[in-house]
Amino acid sequence: MVRFLPVTLILFQFSLAVSPAQVRGRITDSTGHPLPYASIYLKGTTFGTNANSDGVYSMALSAGHHVVVCEYLGFQASEKLVEAGSGPVTLDFTLYPERYSMRAIEVRSRGEDPANAIIRHAIRMRDYYFNQVPEFVCRDYIKTIFRLRSSPNRFLGQPVEMEGLDSNRKGILFLSESLTRLSIRRPKDFRMEVLSARESGDKSSYGFNIPALTSFYQDHIDLGAGLNPRGFISPIAQDAFHYYRYRLEGKFYVEGRLTNKIQVIPRRKFEPLFSGYIEIMDSSWRIRGLDLQLTKSSGLQLVDSLEISQLYIPADSGVWMLKTELLGMEIKLFGFEVKGDLDNVYSDYDLHPEFSSGFFGKVIMAIDSGANRKPAAYWDTLRPVPLSGEEKRDDTRKDSLEQLHRSARYVDSLQKKQKRVHPLNLLLTGISVPLKPLHLTLEADPLIREVQFNTAEGLVLEQDFHIRRYFFGPVDSTDQAGPREEGHFVYNPYLRYGFANHHFNAGAGIEYHFGVHGWDYEKSVLGLSGGRQVFQFDPSGPISPIMNSAYSLLDRENFEKIYEAWYLRLNYRHRWDNGLHFSATFQYQDRKALVNSTSYSWSKASPGYTPNQPPAPLDTPFAGGQAATLEFHLFYQPGQRFIRYPDHLQAIGSGYPELGIGYEKGIQGLFGSGVNFDRYQIGIYQEIGMKLLGRLAYTLSLGGFINSLHTQLPDLRHFNGNQTLLASTYLNGFQLAPYYVYSNAAPFYLCLHGEYHLNGLLTNKIPLFRKLNWWLVGAANGFYINPRDSYLELSAGLENILKFLRVDFIAAYRGKERTGAGIRIGANVLGSSGSREAFESNF
DSSP, X not given: OGGGXXXXXXXXXXXXXXXXXXXXXXXXXXXXXXXXXXXXXXXXXXXXXXXXXXXXXXXXXXXXXXEEEEEOTTBOOEEEEEEEOSSOEEOOEEEOXXXXXXXXXXXXXXXXXXXXXXXXXXXXXXXXXXXXXXXXXXXXXXXXXXXXXXXXXXETTEEOOOTTOOTTSOEEEEEEXXXXXXXXXXXXXXXXXXXXXXXXXXXXXXXXXXXXXXXXXXXXXXXXXXXXXXXXXXXXXTTGGGTEEEEEEEEEEETTEEEEEEEEEESSTTSSBOEEEEEEETTTOOEEEEEEEEEGGXXXXXXXXXXXXXXXXXXXXXXXXXXXXXXXXXXXXXXXXXXXXXXXXXXXXXXXXXXXXXOSSSEEEEEOTTTTOOOHHHHHHHOXXXXXXXXXXXXXXXXXXXXXXXXXHHHHHHHHHHHOOOHHIIIIIOEEEEEGGGTEEEEEOOHHHHOEEXXXXXXXXXXXXXXXXEEEOOOOTTOTTOOOEEEEXXXXXXXXXXXXXXXXXXXXXXXXXXXXXXXXXXXXXXXXXXXXXXXXXXXXXXXXXXXHHHHHHHHOOOOOOEEEEEEEEEEEEEEXXXXXXXXXXXXXXXXXXXXXXXXXXXXXXXXXXXXSSOOTTSOSOOOOEEEEEEEEEEEEOTTOOEEEETTEEEEOOOSSOEEEEEEEEEOTTGXXXXXXXXXXXXXXXXXXXXXXXXXXXXXXXXXXEEEEEXXXXXXSBOOOOOOSSBOOOTTTOOSSOOTTTTOBOOSOEEEEEEEEEOTTTTGGGSHHHHHHTOEEEEEEEXXXXXXXXXXXXXXXXXXXXXXXXXXXXXXXXXXXXXXXXXXXXXXXXXXXXXXXXXXXXXX
């Protein structure tokens, strides 16, 4: 009979389409309190639903007799016979706490808790159950909701204003639903198809539709780097007894099978461990359900607590599959308190699917073209977890607000309001004025950010403007999200004036962004810019103008070395759906040397400023000249996996290294250009997650000049030095190397940057560090040009200080000689240092 279960389910679904009957009810405990997210399903199948936060459920059944099972962890399961007809049926459940039995004879003479023997059996069986079903297909309904429980009236001096909050400053921040089909083949094949998705108040969104599908039969539980980059240890991991103690709470029967409820107790605090309860079935030693918690003492990041509840139900003879999975989290930060729930309901399991050749490929997630266009009636009949009263009100209000925000009257009133720009906006925050009827946005950067000081220009005022013009495709009357952006122009004029050398510079650039799909994806950019501008000799800009201003005014250190040039730049970049990135840039510069024009400083220290010229060994005076250059960059990461949106693919990375190739040509004679050189660079970048042992990231590159007949200072290979207290870019910079000292036109160099982030390993055993949640990090940066010019930095540091700060203690060596030691402070959120961006910017 079990063999015909898939056919039965197909016929069952067909009958629903013919004559569905709605069965509704409420699930409570014996005192009348609702049991939120309780599980309801048809006996003998995996078809079912969950109750909502109010304990209310609803599901459609074909006409006939059905046995409905209701379960909730810690309570006795209840079964009821229902006869479904053509009309609605009310079927309420009252659940009672489990009746546990304990047998004294089970206590060992050595005092060992009987739970230990049960856990040993479960550990021996975990590989079997993880691989018991090598391939399967199921559906997953995902509902994600984040509620604001409390918030301050003001934050950083500004009033906190959010639409939809009640008088107690509470309300729903985010609500989304999705229906997905999951296809899995062990050990690595995975494909997810998003059949329908919606986000309350945003019809263009696909909501949140990543399934949890967490298997505690694995040793290591990865809940995302944001929660803990090391992951967590399963209560039935191979070496679980090193981390957990267990206590048998009692035994009870589920569908005639004896089941053990076991308390899971971490042996030590500040380890990545769960606490709570796990239910293991006798004889078979499989997981029946669990309710586990994580807290800050478990190494949680970003959130204060996380609860995971799972329930397994029989899907075939000897096979139990995950039915429901609920992740609940609480976040408390700066006076804001947020409660989030991610509810997964798995159903319609096919344990014997037939996958066509090539079904599993590089696309692991595919979104149907009409996924976010389903009408409200579709969701009312489909969703297995009914919306609560609060959720319905929020959904209706946000949909109404979305329509209001798109109306011509609202756009006109908003535009009139935004046209009234206060002068302080231009000074402190910048301005942005959308002109929606014209598809234009006018922007100006904050003036205070553009004020700087250097010894060549003195006080500098610069102002950058941005004018964006958007282009949209034809309006599809069936698309509730409205027209989609297909591209936009960005016009970027700028003005700059130096008060000491009395030089006025100005220019403009225009870029066309096309192949645009969503706010964070575009295939191609074509740009043209020109004018007169000030440049650092190192095009990567090793020191920020703000930092240079501070050191000049406070300590008479003018690290920034600059020149002036008339320039014309043409650039193009493109990325293909396979993740390949390509860029090409042609630039012509008529360069002019700048000398110090002021000795002003707030410091009275001596000696005075150094010349506006890179130091030895590049102290040959820069005379300027014309230079025409052409450069190409190519980046590719093999093994890419992708998300397929209705109109584009988006790469999401792989475990393989990213490869980079760069080539630059100095073209002599073109427009009077005096440079003639050929320079290449090849590099790789990789980030390796080592689970509980931390994370390793490195970049390795080599390159040099094939030809260096005629070069100017800006054309040399510059290593990104740093002489300030603030760290330069990790995995790209050298934290103690002086600026420009190692710049060269050598035919070969080799460069390595490596970092090992322990992510809480070891420091969780040091009382002060584990309380402060500081993590250890080690790094090595070095390059080799020749035996005389080789450089190495070794550092040890602490990161995750206040969640974003990192402090390194560094020693530097030139050859075998130690040249210095120092401290650098930088920003590094959860061990992420923008590694890929640093690698690509180094070309």
